[in-house]
Amino acid sequence: MELTSEEQAILGGGRGEAAQRALRYQIEVGKFWGAKRFVPVTNVHMMGDIEVMGDAGLAWLKAEAGSGARCVVGTTTNARCMDFAHCERMGQDAGEAVKEKEIIATLRRMDVVTTDTCINYQTVYQPHLGEHVAWGDTGTVIYANSVFGARSNFEAGPAALAAALTGRTPEYGFHLDEHRKGTFAVELKAELDDLADWGAVGKLVGESHQNYYAVPVFHGCRRAPAADELKHLGAALASYGSMGMFHFVGVTPEAPSILPDEKMVVSDADLAAVYRNYKLGDGDARLVVFSGPQQSLFEMKHLALLFKDKKVKAGSTCIVTTNSAILQQSRDLGYAKALEDAGVTILEGVCFYILQNLSPMREKNRWTNMVSNSAKIVNIIGAHRFNTILRRTADCVAIACSGVLR
Amino acid sequence: MIIQVQRAFGPVVEGEAVVSEEGFSPRYDLDRWTGMITKPGHKLEGTSIVDKICFFPTAKGGIAAGWAFYDIKWKKIAPKAFIFGVTNPVMVQGAVFAGIPITEGWSPHPREAVKTGDWVRVDPARKLIEVLRRKT
Numbered sequence: 001m002e003l004t005s006e007e008q009a010i011l012g013g014g015r016g017e018a019a020q021r022a023l024r025y026q027i028e029v030g031k032f033w034g035a036k037r038f039v040p041v042t043n044v045h046m047m048g049d050i051e052v053m054g055d056a057g058l059a060w061l062k063a064e065a066g067s068g069a070r071c072v073v074g075t076t077t078n079a080r081c082m083d084f085a086h087c088e089r090m091g092q093d094a095g096e097a098v099k100e101k102e103i104i105a106t107l108r109r110m111d112v113v114t115t116d117t118c119i120n121y122q123t124v125y126q127p128h129l130g131e132h133v134a135w136g137d138t139g140t141v142i143y144a145n146s147v148f149g150a151r152s153n154f155e156a157g158p159a160a161l162a163a164a165l166t167g168r169t170p171e172y173g174f175h176l177d178e179h180r181k182g183t184f185a186v187e188l189k190a191e192l193d194d195l196a197d198w199g200a201v202g203k204l205v206g207e208s209h210q211n212y213y214a215v216p217v218f219h220g221c222r223r224a225p226a227a228d229e230l231k232h233l234g235a236a237l238a239s240y241g242s243m244g245m246f247h248f249v250g251v252t253p254e255a256p257s258i259l260p261d262e263k264m265v266v267s268d269a270d271l272a273a274v275y276r277n278y279k280l281g282d283g284d285a286r287l288v289v290f291s292g293p294q295q296s297l298f299e300m301k302h303l304a305l306l307f308k309d310k311k312v313k314a315g316s317t318c319i320v321t322t323n324s325a326i327l328q329q330s331r332d333l334g335y336a337k338a339l340e341d342a343g344v345t346i347l348e349g350v351c352f353y354i355l356q357n358l359s360p361m362r363e364k365n366r367w368t369n370m371v372s373n374s375a376k377i378v379n380i381i382g383a384h385r386f387n388t389i390l391r392r393t394a395d396c397v398a399i400a401c402s403g404v405l406r
Numbered sequence: 407m408i409i410q411v412q413r414a415f416g417p418v419v420e421g422e423a424v425v426s427e428e429g430f431s432p433r434y435d436l437d438r439w440t441g442m443i444t445k446p447g448h449k450l451e452g453t454s455i456v457d458k459i460c461f462f463p464t465a466k467g468g469i470a471a472g473w474a475f476y477d478i479k480w481k482k483i484a485p486k487a488f489i490f491g492v493t494n495p496v497m498v499q500g501a502v503f504a505g506i507p508i509t510e511g512w513s514p515h516p517r518e519a520v521k522t523g524d525w526v527r528v529d530p531a532r533k534l535i536e537v538l539r540r541k542t
Contacts, residue, residue: 028502032415032510033495052470054438056480078469136469136496156472159499173495210429210464212494242466242494354470380434380468382445 001030001170002037010166018069022162029159030170038168039151039175043127044075045120045135046160048107050100051081051356053157058099061106064161071111071164076125078137079118079294079321079351080104086347091364092357100356112164116349117323118293121148122227129253132175134163138238139231139293139376141174145245147230149253151175154212154244173212174244180254182217182247184209184262189220190271194392195299198229199375200274201266202236203390208264212242217259219249228296235293236375274390281387284368285405286313288396291321291352292377297329303344304335306397312343313403317365321347344400353381362386371399407519407537409512411489414530415498416507420538421459421486423524425516426450429464430488432474432500441483455485459526459535461516463491475500487528489516489535509535 003011010023026038050058082092082100104114115124120135121143127133127150134155135141144150153173155163163169173179186205192198205216216237225233225248237243247255290303300322312318320339322330327348330336336346355361362384370386372378373396378388391399391406399405428449432438435445441456465471478484487507488497501508507530520526523541 025502028415029495029499032413032498032502032508034413047469048473052473052477054473054477054480056477057473060476136472138469138496153495154469156469156496156499156503158472158476158503159495210466211492212465239468242464244494380431382434382448383436383438385444385446387446 001027001035007038007168016068018064018067019165022165025158026162026166026170030172033170033172035170035172037171039132039171040168041132041134041163042073043125043133044071044073044160044164045078045140046075046112046164047078047136047157048103048161049080049354050096050103051354053103058103061103065106065109069110069165072167073164074125075112075164076115076120077107077112079354080116080349081354081356083347083350086345090355091361092355096356115323118351119231119296119323122231122296123323123325132169134160134169136160139235141244142234142238142246143231145174145180146234146247146252179213180245181215182256182260183213183215184264185217185219185259187220187263187265188218189265189267191268192221192229194373195228195232196373196375196390196392197271198225198232199236200271200390202233203240203274203375203379204266204270205264206237206239206241206243210241212244214241214243215245215247216243217247217249217256219259224251228299231293232374239376239379278389279387280389280405281369283405285371285399285403286316287367287370288316288318288400289352289370289372289377290374290396291319291372292374292380294351295320295322295326297326300326300330300335302393303397304338306394307339307342307344310342310397310401312400316400316403318344318400319347319352320344321350321352324348353377359384369405371396371405409514409516409519409535411509411533411535412511414507414509414533415502416487416505416530418527418529419459419486419507420525420527421457423461423520423522423526424450424453424455424458425461425520425522427463429466430460430462431466431468431471432478433468433470434466438474438478441478456483458485459487459489459528460485461489461520465490465493465497469496471496472500472503475504475506479504479506489528
């Protein structure tokens with residue numbers, strides 16, 4: 001890779017050993033992908049919690065902080081695995097909670113802003129067209145590339161942290177024009193009335209085109225989608241298809257005026273088949289989750305309306321996750337109270353699928369199914385041996401309150 | 407028998423091959439305490455990847471994979487190498503961070519060259535994989 005004089009200085013140890021190690025690591029990753037150089041980044045969003053990092057990751061992080069690792073650009077954290085106010089009731093390990101607090105303290109020492117959110121693009125930082133950033137999780141990256149026209153690859157925790165320490169990332173993938181062109185067209189003929197429908201589109205398109213560099217171009221939608229709809233679409237495309245970017249004609253800034261040759265259509269019948277094809281297993285309807293990504297303020301408002309004057313069925317669990325800022329506003333606006341009065345558990349700063357101790361939690365509660373309106377979470381929780389079922393938002397609420405799976 | 411790969415990282419390693427027809431994510435598919443593929447319905451469900459040379463056609467989802475490789479390496483349940491048809495940046499960032507060899511792109515396709523149980527050598531610097539011994 002070609003290095004600037006500043007990068008050579010970092011490599012020579014001029015900005016400390018942590019930055020030196022980070023740049024060496026970034027060079028190896030860049031070489032793998034054939035990157036010719038680095039690009040400066042303005043913002044970093046990183047995943048780092050005890051569930052994903054484990055003891056090894058924590059020990060590594062503490063050593064890095066001890067050797068002077070400090071962020072040189074604005075750096076925020078993704079959703080984590082524990083809401084300390086709920087971890088005892090949720091059956092999470094006290095010992096792991098101590099480690100989670102150590103991670104948070106260590107990251108803060110390194111100048112990381114611990115926002116604990118996977119919807120930073122809705123609540124914390126909105127990059128502009130062409131802005132280079134280094135973000136993870138995948139849902140944040142696809143939103144940045146697609147909706148803002150910013151430029152990021154999927155950056156795993158260690159890679160994002162390296163970018164935070166050096167202020168740059170190797171130039172490959174979505175930092176380059178050549179990978180940002182649409183590769184196939186998707187005509188949206190379906191009604192798409194619910195967030196789950198948008199996730200289902202992401203599932204259909206992602207599953208059939210699993211490739212990081214596949215870039216779908218959506219067209220034919222009869223109305224402008226809202227931010228939460230694009231969020232569920234993007235999160236599902238990234239999850240099922242490992243995709244990092246989409247275009248949406250008339251909506252996203254880099255959408256092409258000429259469609260690619262390869263074409264597919266998503267119809268109402270296709271969506272109906274998605275819902276129909278989930279196996280209901282033993283019919284267990286005792287776990288309903290609104291998470292993955294965290295809920296926006298408008299999602300909280302909508303859920304509060306749907307749960308008004310209702311109660312989660314005795315013996316059932318309904319979990320909503322959001323970040324601290326949205327939860328505070330939801331408290332001020334009465335949405336949180338409406339949900340809690342209905343018996344919903346609101347978890348702050350976490351995402352359901354990365355909750356520490358989730359498999360034992362499933363066993364203890366004898367949950368077999370998980371019902372959600374998020375196509376992403378329905379896809380990613382499989383290793384915890386849940387049978388998962390995607391349903392529309394109002395249907396999820398009805399299932400939570402009736403205990404009957406439909 | 408030799409498989410040429412397009413991109414590669416890591417030292418030379420040898421081990422027993424596990425050839426999958428389905429893609430992989432250490433978060434979606436793997437039990438990160440035993441090294442077994444546990445996702446219900448995965449084509450390798452019930453298979454251990456510990457100390458294996460793993461051939462996967464695709465990578466799935468997940469930023470969290472970046473820490474997972476380091477975690478499983480430390481727990482001594484990591485594979486010896488990941489051989490992908492098509493991968494994504496997270497797998498590469500995670501493997502490089504953990505020091506696990508990883509490659510992308512293959513010719514010929516492993517289904518024509520290697521079977522689960524064969525003993526193979528991965529040579530990232532030369533961008534090739536050799537089948538040393540057939541499963542007996």
